[in-house]
Amino acid sequence: MSISRRxxxxxxxxxxxxxxxxxxxxxxxxxxxxxxxxxxxxYKSVCRFCGVGCGVMLGVKDGKPFGIKGDKECPxxxxxxxxxxxxxxxxxxxxxxxxxxxxxxxGKLEKASWDEAMDLVASRFKEILExxxxxxxxxxxxxxxxxxxxxxxxxxxxxxxGTNNADGNPRLCMASAVGGYTTSFGADEPIGTYKDIEHCxxxxxxxxxxxxxxxxxxxxxxxxxxxxxxxxxxxxxxxxTPTNRIVDLHLQVKPGYDLAIMHAIARQLIxxxxxxxxxxxxxxxxxxxxxxxxxxxxxxxxxxxxxxxAAEQADINPADIVKAARMFGESPTAMxxxxxxxxxxxxxxFLNNLIHNIHxxxxxxxxxxxxxFSLTGQPNACGGVREAGGLCHILPGHRLVANEQHRKVVxxxxxxxxxxxxxxxxxxxxxxxxxxAKGEIKGMYILCTNPAQSLPNLNKYIPGMKDTFLVxxxxxxxxxxxxxxxxxxxxAFWGEKEGVYGCTERRSQHLAKALNPSGESRWDGxxxxxxxxxxxYGKGFEHFKGPEDVWSEYQKTTAGTDMxxxxxxxxxxxxxxxxxxxxxxxxxxxxxxxxTEGDPYFPKDKAGNRRMYFYAKPDGKAVxxxxxxxxxxxxxxAEYPVVLTTGRILEQWHTMTMTGQIPxxxxxxxxxxxxxxxxxxxxxxxxxxxxxxxxxxxxxLTVEAKVIDRTRKGTIFIPWHWPESLTNILTIDAVDPGSFxxxxxxxxxxxxxx
Amino acid sequence: MKRKFYLxxxxxxxxxLSAGFINNTQSENQNSLxxxxxxxxxxxxxxxxxxxxxxxxxxxxxxNMSKHGQVGFGCFICHGDGQEEFNAKGKDNGxxxxxxxxxxxxxxxxxxxxxxxxxxxxxxxxx
Amino acid sequence: xxxxxxxxxxxxxxxxxxxxxxxRVPNLTTHGVYKxxxxxxxxxxxxxxxxVNMSRYLMNEFEGILGTYxxxxxxxxxxxxxEEK
Numbered sequence: 019m020s021i022s023r024r025x026x027x028x029x030x031x032x033x034x035x036x037x038x039x040x041x042x043x044x045x046x047x048x049x050x051x052x053x054x055x056x057x058x059x060x061y062k063s064v065c066r067f068c069g070v071g072c073g074v075m076l077g078v079k080d081g082k083p084f085g086i087k088g089d090k091e092c093p094x095x096x097x098x099x100x101x102x103x104x105x106x107x108x109x110x111x112x113x114x115x116x117x118x119x120x121x122x123x124x125g126k127l128e129k130a131s132w133d134e135a136m137d138l139v140a141s142r143f144k145e146i147l148e149x150x151x152x153x154x155x156x157x158x159x160x161x162x163x164x165x166x167x168x169x170x171x172x173x174x175x176x177x178x179x180g181t182n183n184a185d186g187n188p189r190l191c192m193a194s195a196v197g198g199y200t201t202s203f204g205a206d207e208p209i210g211t212y213k214d215i216e217h218c219x220x221x222x223x224x225x226x227x228x229x230x231x232x233x234x235x236x237x238x239x240x241x242x243x244x245x246x247x248x249x250x251x252x253x254x255x256x257x258x259t260p261t262n263r264i265v266d267l268h269l270q271v272k273p274g275y276d277l278a279i280m281h282a283i284a285r286q287l288i289x290x291x292x293x294x295x296x297x298x299x300x301x302x303x304x305x306x307x308x309x310x311x312x313x314x315x316x317x318x319x320x321x322x323x324x325x326x327x328a329a330e331q332a333d334i335n336p337a338d339i340v341k342a343a344r345m346f347g348e349s350p351t352a353m354x355x356x357x358x359x360x361x362x363x364x365x366x367x368f369l370n371n372l373i374h375n376i377h378x379x380x381x382x383x384x385x386x387x388x389x390x391f392s393l394t395g396q397p398n399a400c401g402g403v404r405e406a407g408g409l410c411h412i413l414p415g416h417r418l419v420a421n422e423q424h425r426k427v428v429x430x431x432x433x434x435x436x437x438x439x440x441x442x443x444x445x446x447x448x449x450x451x452x453x454x455a456k457g458e459i460k461g462m463y464i465l466c467t468n469p470a471q472s473l474p475n476l477n478k479y480i481p482g483m484k485d486t487f488l489v490x491x492x493x494x495x496x497x498x499x500x501x502x503x504x505x506x507x508x509x510a511f512w513g514e515k516e517g518v519y520g521c522t523e524r525r526s527q528h529l530a531k532a533l534n535p536s537g538e539s540r541w542d543g544x545x546x547x548x549x550x551x552x553x554x555y556g557k558g559f560e561h562f563k564g565p566e567d568v569w570s571e572y573q574k575t576t577a578g579t580d581m582x583x584x585x586x587x588x589x590x591x592x593x594x595x596x597x598x599x600x601x602x603x604x605x606x607x608x609x610x611x612x613x614t615e616g617d618p619y620f621p622k623d624k625a626g627n628r629r630m631y632f633y634a635k636p637d638g639k640a641v642x643x644x645x646x647x648x649x650x651x652x653x654x655x656a657e658y659p660v661v662l663t664t665g666r667i668l669e670q671w672h673t674m675t676m677t678g679q680i681p682x683x684x685x686x687x688x689x690x691x692x693x694x695x696x697x698x699x700x701x702x703x704x705x706x707x708x709x710x711x712x713x714x715x716x717x718x719l720t721v722e723a724k725v726i727d728r729t730r731k732g733t734i735f736i737p738w739h740w741p742e743s744l745t746n747i748l749t750i751d752a753v754d755p756g757s758f759x760x761x762x763x764x765x766x767x768x769x770x771x772x
Numbered sequence: 773m774k775r776k777f778y779l780x781x782x783x784x785x786x787x788x789l790s791a792g793f794i795n796n797t798q799s800e801n802q803n804s805l806x807x808x809x810x811x812x813x814x815x816x817x818x819x820x821x822x823x824x825x826x827x828x829x830x831x832x833x834x835x836n837m838s839k840h841g842q843v844g845f846g847c848f849i850c851h852g853d854g855q856e857e858f859n860a861k862g863k864d865n866g867x868x869x870x871x872x873x874x875x876x877x878x879x880x881x882x883x884x885x886x887x888x889x890x891x892x893x894x895x896x897x898x899x
Numbered sequence: 900x901x902x903x904x905x906x907x908x909x910x911x912x913x914x915x916x917x918x919x920x921x922x923r924v925p926n927l928t929t930h931g932v933y934k935x936x937x938x939x940x941x942x943x944x945x946x947x948x949x950x951v952n953m954s955r956y957l958m959n960e961f962e963g964i965l966g967t968y969x970x971x972x973x974x975x976x977x978x979x980x981x982e983e984k
Contacts (some may be wrong), residue, residue: 027973032939033940035970036933097872098870101844101845101846668844681848685820685855687819
């Protein structure tokens with residue numbers, strides 16, 4: 019039976035129209051927009067900024083960025099954006115894009131060719147390697163680099179150059195969360211996902227200004243409160259922030275003195291009978307950090323932590339602690355969310371453990387609406403660094419350099435000798451820059467981060483960075499770090515390269531390449547492979563023709579592990595809005611809750627009747643830790659009587675290399691400032707907008723005073739974004755002994771009118 | 773392509789002002805169709821809300837209580853940064869960056885902007 | 900001959916009436932009202948300009964049409980022979 023071409027075309031036309039109707043009114047653009055849209059192509063991607071992982075569509079017209087819209091199909095944000103993501107397309111063509119390699123000649127950075135720059139880097143690195151050994155070289159990467167880039171860098175430095183001095187900036191933000199998850203549950207990253215939010219009726223937010231730091235998650239909470247009027251939110255934080263808009267109970271604690279509160283809550287939960295005894299029996303061990311202890315030992319340990327004791331430590335009302343405990347206990351569901359206020363502490367890992375403790379005591383884990391859910395700061399700290407082995411002690415697939423079997427497995431995939439990978443962890447970030455300051459590290463490759471602004475106690479580390487042979491791969495110039503580099507390599511920015519980001523909720527999502535790299539910039543992955551070849555490791559890297567090759571090899575390192583990404587092929591990731599691991603094969607939909615029914619690795623045989631089995635622990639049991647209530651490294655004193663805490667604002671991202679280029683975003687907070695409590699300001703004779711001198715034992719900074727009722731009396735808050743006002747010359751570089759994460763959140767200072 | 777050229781002619785001849793449906797870089801082209809707005813010269817080292825909380829208290833309150841105010845979508849989203857770009861009435865071409873499901877063909881309606889039905893500050897419909 | 904399809908959206912409640920009126924337009928076939936106020940139409944034209952004129956005509960001459968959204972366009976001119984059914 020024949021069908022005319024005309025009829026076939028008419029049928030096709032009809033089908034196309036019908037299909038369009040079947041879709042959300044995305045096509046409902048006016049004839050004008052349709053005409054304009056004809057030449058605009060929309061690419062599916064993920065926001066360049068925080069760890070929420072919002073889906074965004076980048077529109078390209080005539081080879082140039084045209085616009086941004088939220089991806090309505092992405093379950094994370096359902097089309098919403100925050101103000102930073104809103105302007106992403108303009109950052110691609112910002113005036114400060116670095117378009118050509120730069121090499122320092124006679125003290126000045128001058129334009130150079132790629133060949134010249136790369137030859138210099140390779141020869142200097144080889145020279146240092148031969149003369150001083152692999153540990154004289156280092157790599158410092160980023161939670162904003164794509165997974166493929168971090169993976170390649172780790173492969174080169176750990177697997178070929180042979181040094182474990184390969185760390186990343188998540189050391190400065192999420193390392194304590196990693197430490198908490200691995201000690202409490204046996205493996206990194208949350209047990210649940212964002213989906214738990216719509217089932218949860220009690221949120222406990224600790225050390226997080228969610229409204230400004232994770233705006234779209236804040237929006238999910240706002241929506242949840244609207245949908246469920248009985249939903250309550252408890253907030254433990256030294257500041258009143260925009261997050262307070264949805265808070266029902268605020269424990270405005272003294273910075274650094276909140277561990278006792280978590281113990282007191284645990285004590286109250288036990289006393290009031292809110293514990294899940296069966297769950298504890300089935301799935302929980304107890305430890306004092308060194309040795310196993312019993313449940314009774316733990317209860318005895320908690321006796322000290324009465325609400326009165328904890329309230330005195332934190333300078334709050336004891337009744338509020340009891341109230342918080344009861345709200346947490348009574349609600350059948352509970353999610354705790356936290357961020358830098360918990361992690362950037364010398365007791366960061368401890369505090370993470372104590373958060374997991376209350377969820378383990380009450381069994382509020384591994385079921386809808388229940389989770390201890392760490393909020394990740396950067397867009398790919400999870401995917402790239404925590405999962406692909408981007409810290410000095412780990413290897414891809416949640417493995418450890420110290421584990422012989424782990425080294426063997428990874429070395430085979432990396433096509434290198436297992437002896438090449440050193441068994442001892444390398445230098446963590448602060449130690450790495452300390453070693454550079456001492457001249458022990460002579461050459462460093464820095465990718466997609468700005469340590470000359472983001473390290474704590476900057477004055478201690480900048481001279482050392484200047485003395486080290488510093489290679490900076492960066493999309494923007496100048497930055498504090500690239501200004502002092504020996505070689506600056508221009509690399510492709512967001513939208514100009516394809517790759518994968520893994521966000522807070524274990525969701526790996528594909529970012530499309532929508533544009534060609536600007537100027538002479540190249541994909542970071544290409545540059546690393548180029549360096550590997552020039553250093554003589556070509557054989558191990560020449561098979562990588564593009565990001566997909568790298569991802570495919572990386573997937574192999576995850577096969578069979580708790581973070582299995584075997585089912586997350588590029589093909590699949592391009593079609594779907596991400597997949598939450600473990601996703602062991604291409605027909606698996608991804609996992610909501612780990613360590614329980616639905617997790618493809620949940621061992622039903624071993625678990626028996628138990629609801630949860632923490633299979634990353636040898637006996638399947640998670641651990642409740644009896645940790646001491648450690649205070650801050652630098653408490654206030656007579657000489658330095660004011661608490662200094664640092665953090666973020668909504669409109670700016672990190673060191674302002676991107677968001678600082680957008681006048682609208684700068685308008686929100688045009689100049690650096692310090693938040694002063696109104697009572698303090700009155701006492702100190704300081705008015706709004708007066709210049710104030712902030713002094714710590716490490717440095718002095720002069721900023722404008724913003725007198726506002728946010729911080730507690732005796733505390734000031736300074737955002738760290740402005741390169742012209744480096745907040746981090748004030749902060750302390752004391753680190754958590756477990757995670758090596760610095761205590762940005764608490765230091766002691768003096769405040770005086772300038 | 774001839775057809776594209778034809779369509780663009782139609783667009784220009786109708787003088788359509790809806791400047792694209794997403795936050796896009798064509799705003800400069802569209803501005804040439806509108807009178808250029810100028811914000812009074814002020815101390816540019818402060819943000820919008822610093823002044824406007826005092827000098828336009830109702831507008832500030834309306835915005836602050838609205839969903840945009842709650843989630844920190846500041847004045848600049850619609851009005852520009854004030855110094856380099858300023859739109860007194862507020863541009864609505866950014867709305868579709870988050871609300872692309874709500875697009876309307878203004879050619880066939882009496883209203884010509886999102887703000888004709890949605891109050892730009894309270895965001896309420898028809899109020 | 901060019902074949903093209905479009906969605907024609909109308910003001911609330913006016914789709915049925917507009918669809919009836921569109922039946923009288925030569926070279927335009929209506930294929931029903933869907934999802935409230937969307938009419939699927941398929942058009943035939945000798946030249947591309949005619950399609951453009953058609954869009955303009957619909958938008959200007961019919962009360963109640965909010966917009967026309969092209970969804971498909973192809974030409975059958977490349978085919979050497981046309982088989983009639």
